[in-house]
Every structure is written in C-alpha cells, then in structure tokens.
Amino acid sequence: MAQARQAGPESVADLAEGLLDAVVNISTSQNVKNEDKAPMPQVPEGSPFQDFFDEFFKGDGGEGSNQGQTVNSLGSGFVIDPAGYIATNNHVIEGADDIEVNFANGSKLKAKLVGTDPKTDLALLKVEPKAPLKAVPFGDSRVMRIGDWVMAIGNPFGLGGSVTVGIISARGRNINAGPYDNFIQTDAAINRGNSGGPLFNMKGEVIGINTAIISPSGGSIGIGFSVPTELAQNIFSQLREFGETRRGWLGVRIQPVTDDIAESLGMSEAKGALVAGIIKGGPVDNGVIQTGDVVIRFDGKDVHEMRDLPRVVAESPVGKAVDVLLLRNGKEMTVKVTLGRLEDGEKQVDAEDDAATPDEGTTEEDTTTGGEELAEPQKAELVLGMGIGDLDEAARKTFNIVESVKGVVITEVAPDTAAAERGIVPGDVIVEIGQEAVATAEEVKARVAKLKSEDRRNALLMIADRTGALRYITVRID
Incomplete structure (x- = not known):
C-alpha cells in the first residue's frame, strides 16, 4: 500500500x-x-x-x-x-x-x-510614465493575525522580482529604530535589497513595507520587520499632499507607568502614559491636562503602555479635537484637546531646552559673588536616604538650578539606598510627593511621615533636575 x-x-x-x-x-x-x-587592489586578470x-x-x-x-x-x-x-x-x-x-x-x-x-x-x-503603471492597493494591517500567511516581493542582493512566502511571526515589535516602532515581524525571507519592498496579504494587498532584518551574517535568518500600513498609509498621503509630514502634537512629556507608580497612584494595573511635564505654549498648556495625569485612552484608542501614546497622537490630524481619557487623583475623567503640529512643536521644545540649559562653561568654582565663596546649603537629617534643604538662592547657585524650578533641594544622597538606586543625585529638586506640591524641607518630612502612617510601601516623587526637566519616580519607604 x-x-x-x-x-x-x-x-x-x-x-x-x-x-x-x-x-x-x-x-x-x-x-x-x-x-x-589608498590604491585600488591589484586583482589577477580573470579572477x-x-x-x-x-x-x-x-x-x-x-x-x-x-x-x-x-x-x-x-x-x-x-x-x-x-x-x-x-x-x-x-x-x-x-x-x-x-x-x-x-x-x-x-x-x-x-x-x-x-x-x-x-x-x-x-x-x-x-516617475513620469508614458502609460499608466500597474499599482497595488493598501490593505488593513490591523486585521492581520499572528500566523497569517504573507508574501514579500523585492530585489534581494540585486536579484529583481524575487518572491518569498512566510507567516506573520509577531506584531507590534519595538526594535528601537524610531519613535513610532510598531513593526510586523515575519519569517518570509527578507535580505539586503528587499528594503522598501511590499509585504502582501493573501488578497494581494500591501500590509507592510519591508524595512529591517536581524542577521549576524547579513542574510535572512527568518527575522524580518515591516512598517505596517496602518502607520505608513497616512505618511504616504501626507508626503504626496504636502511633501512633508504633518503629525499631531499633544505637547506633554511622558514616562512609563511602572508597577510601583501604579500602586502609588491607586491603579489596579500598570498601564497608560504618565504625564511628567507640560510643554510651555503647547496645545494643553491651558491646564486641560496636568502633570501626574495618566493617559489611558486617546481618541478611542487604548494606551496600553507609554510608547503607544506618541504613535496614536502622531497619526491624528493637526487641529483635530479629540477626547482623552485620563486617570487623575484616582478617578477617570474625559477631556477634549485640540492637537498642534509636531514639527512646529519640536522647534519650540528645542528652543525651550536651549533656554533652560545652564551655561556649560559655568562650574561650581565659578559661582561666587564679590570674590566670596557661597555658603553650602544647610544639611538636614536623611529622609528616604536623602539630605534635603530649602531651595534658597545659595542652593540655586551651588547646584546651578534654574529659576523656574520650585521645590525642595536634595543636598546629598546616601549610597546603597533606594534613592541612590533610582538615580537621584544632589542638585535634584523634589517638586511633589504623592502628587502634592512641597516647598520646604519640613513639608517633605511631614508628607513622608503621613505615608508611613498609612502603611504605604512607596513614595511617589516628582523630581526636577537642575535644568527643570521633570520625571516621576517611586522611592521605597523603609
């Protein structure tokens, strides 16, 4: 048989x-x-x-x-x-x-x-063809599932018209290629020369643009990445209409919501993007979004993690009014914002950063007045592994802290403490504790004592560096 x-x-x-x-x-x-x-290598004739x-x-x-x-x-x-x-x-x-x-x-x-x-x-x-060219349509990359068959056509190593077939191995890959990484991973053979070629679904629709590979040898090892059309299609439309991109811009600085931060904010799970700062003159500088807010949905799209927010904002049209679902002080609320243009915002942020950056030529030895040395900020007992003091003029000059920063200066950080592990350094400034502003060292002590009395395991701090850049961190309460 x-x-x-x-x-x-x-x-x-x-x-x-x-x-x-x-x-x-x-x-x-x-x-x-x-x-x-260097001379051209001498190669034997006929080699x-x-x-x-x-x-x-x-x-x-x-x-x-x-x-x-x-x-x-x-x-x-x-x-x-x-x-x-x-x-x-x-x-x-x-x-x-x-x-x-x-x-x-x-x-x-x-x-x-x-x-x-x-x-x-x-x-x-x-190009300027004499007759209409054969074109291919875009498909919806969002409906593609892991395991779906795909086909790549391209020019690997100069071998034109090469067809390879595989499946979608993963979605939403971040390979640190850019700020909007959301790659489709495929095992369809993609090699050097395939870059820019299409990745098709089985209907003959383009669902990705083949862009990168992981390969120690330079050849395909079955790990290739494609820009999904859900991102690319809008970019091509903008390039065709304007010759440049026109992305939406929210005007906030964000950071991840870690498990510790989620616990400090009373969240049941770590999700969303934590607003760590508002860009001056940006679309939400009117107070509609505040530092400490957690963005969990934007224009109907869930924000599962921090990197989701820049992408969904950038995909939204400039000038569009959108609903943003926030978590503020433990409660969900929806606000409406009108987006600016990212390309304009980047210029604005660069100018703001330049203005906030201290003179690189200034050193601690230079910060004297009238030939007299400045007095060291008064040291206090350690709080959460940190020495703290009031942010007076002497402290500003000693640590070169810009005038816009308000709070309580950190004068020392004890080694092998939770604060040191979190990267806190002398000259950083505590702006808030538990989303409440602090202005004096005594207020910091009182807030920490209150958190201890509530049996809280972590203190949520908003920290400003000497240039005014903000970030949220959690410090373990011993």
Whole structure:
C-alpha cells in the first residue's frame, strides 16, 4: 500500500503573477568625496573577484586621483498610483544624487524625490510614465493575525522580482529604530535589497513595507520587520499632499507607568502614559491636562503602555479635537484637546531646552559673588536616604538650578539606598510627593511621615533636575 503523501501549502503563483509588475527595483548613485588615497587592489586578470572590485572602485580614478567616488546602492519599492507614485524606504534613497527605477519589463525611469520621513524610514518617489503603471492597493494591517500567511516581493542582493512566502511571526515589535516602532515581524525571507519592498496579504494587498532584518551574517535568518500600513498609509498621503509630514502634537512629556507608580497612584494595573511635564505654549498648556495625569485612552484608542501614546497622537490630524481619557487623583475623567503640529512643536521644545540649559562653561568654582565663596546649603537629617534643604538662592547657585524650578533641594544622597538606586543625585529638586506640591524641607518630612502612617510601601516623587526637566519616580519607604 502506497504511503499517502501530505499536501504542501497552496501555490501563490497566481497571486505573485498579478503583483510582480507593480514591484520595482530602485538603484541610486551618490558622489562621495574621495578622502582615502589608498590604491585600488591589484586583482589577477580573470579572477572571479575582478568584476566585484571593478564595480566597487568604479569612478575612483585609481591611485592618486582627486576625483570623488560614485557609490551605488540597490533597494526595492512598489507603485501605489498608476500616475507614477512609488513607495520605498528612506534609507534606500537617503543622500542619493540620482535615483533610477527599474521595472519588471526592463524599462527604466528617472525618479524625483517627493518627500521623506526619517522617523518611520519611509520615502515617496515620482516617475513620469508614458502609460499608466500597474499599482497595488493598501490593505488593513490591523486585521492581520499572528500566523497569517504573507508574501514579500523585492530585489534581494540585486536579484529583481524575487518572491518569498512566510507567516506573520509577531506584531507590534519595538526594535528601537524610531519613535513610532510598531513593526510586523515575519519569517518570509527578507535580505539586503528587499528594503522598501511590499509585504502582501493573501488578497494581494500591501500590509507592510519591508524595512529591517536581524542577521549576524547579513542574510535572512527568518527575522524580518515591516512598517505596517496602518502607520505608513497616512505618511504616504501626507508626503504626496504636502511633501512633508504633518503629525499631531499633544505637547506633554511622558514616562512609563511602572508597577510601583501604579500602586502609588491607586491603579489596579500598570498601564497608560504618565504625564511628567507640560510643554510651555503647547496645545494643553491651558491646564486641560496636568502633570501626574495618566493617559489611558486617546481618541478611542487604548494606551496600553507609554510608547503607544506618541504613535496614536502622531497619526491624528493637526487641529483635530479629540477626547482623552485620563486617570487623575484616582478617578477617570474625559477631556477634549485640540492637537498642534509636531514639527512646529519640536522647534519650540528645542528652543525651550536651549533656554533652560545652564551655561556649560559655568562650574561650581565659578559661582561666587564679590570674590566670596557661597555658603553650602544647610544639611538636614536623611529622609528616604536623602539630605534635603530649602531651595534658597545659595542652593540655586551651588547646584546651578534654574529659576523656574520650585521645590525642595536634595543636598546629598546616601549610597546603597533606594534613592541612590533610582538615580537621584544632589542638585535634584523634589517638586511633589504623592502628587502634592512641597516647598520646604519640613513639608517633605511631614508628607513622608503621613505615608508611613498609612502603611504605604512607596513614595511617589516628582523630581526636577537642575535644568527643570521633570520625571516621576517611586522611592521605597523603609
């Protein structure tokens, strides 16, 4: 009796055939000043490496040449509009002096850069075709599940029109590539040259843009990452319309909600984004959102952890009024805010940071008046492993603390204490304890004593550094 053979996965030949014409190879060239005067390696005639070295040193001009070197690179892309708009990665075309798009039928067209977004590593190109191009549609990456089949088409190692198949291995991956990391992970083979190419679902819709791989060898080991279309589609629309991105901006500084912070705030679980500061002149500088608030939902989208908030805010249109669900003083409340523009906000924050940064040339030895040394701030008994004192003018000058900071100065931190473990250093300022402002050392002692009487295990502190940057930390109460 013949042994039954197990059927393999269903063929994707029909699917691939209808998509290959929309995927393109992108070649770029960049003129680089030739700083290295090393001679071209002498390769024996007929050597299998001769073509490689000839191509690599193309334009070098040989030993002693003062000419610049032409560096070529290859990547992938795909047509998103028959009129000639092509999506790819920013790193594929970054710094290029010349961009050429190679189509599956062998034709080539020069491309113009429409716009780029380094934060998501995306770029949009435009070619001028004589006839409408074959384009592929975007699909909804949000409905894709771990284990769903996907297909990648690209230009690995310059081998155009290569098709690979795999599954979605994970979603929502953060690989520290940018502020809005939310990658789809796939085991479909992705190699160098695949960057900028599409990741398709089994309907032939683009659900990701292949962007990065983890590989010690440079080749695929089955761990590739794609920017999901839920993020990319809006970016391409903005680049096409404006030539740049126009992201929403809330104007807050945030930090994670740890288990200790959640306990101190009376939360049943650690979730959301903790507001540690409000940007002066920003969209919520009117008091609608306050420091100490925890954002748990934004415009109907849950904020499970801190990194979710910047992404959902950035995806929201500038000027849109949105509902924000907050946790404030242990109670949930909904406020409405109107978003500003992130690109304008970044300039504003940079200016604010520059203004708040102390003069780098100033040292503790310089901080004297009339040739007299400043008196050291008065030391007090240790509280939570910290010496504290009132923030008077002497303390400001000793620790170079800006005038905008209000609270109680930390004059010393005992080693091997909870405060030291949390990174607190002399010159930091306690602004709040348990979300209540403190102005004197006696108020700090009283607040800590009250927390002890309530059998609290941690004290929630708002700490300002000497430049005024705020952060929340919890310090264990012994």
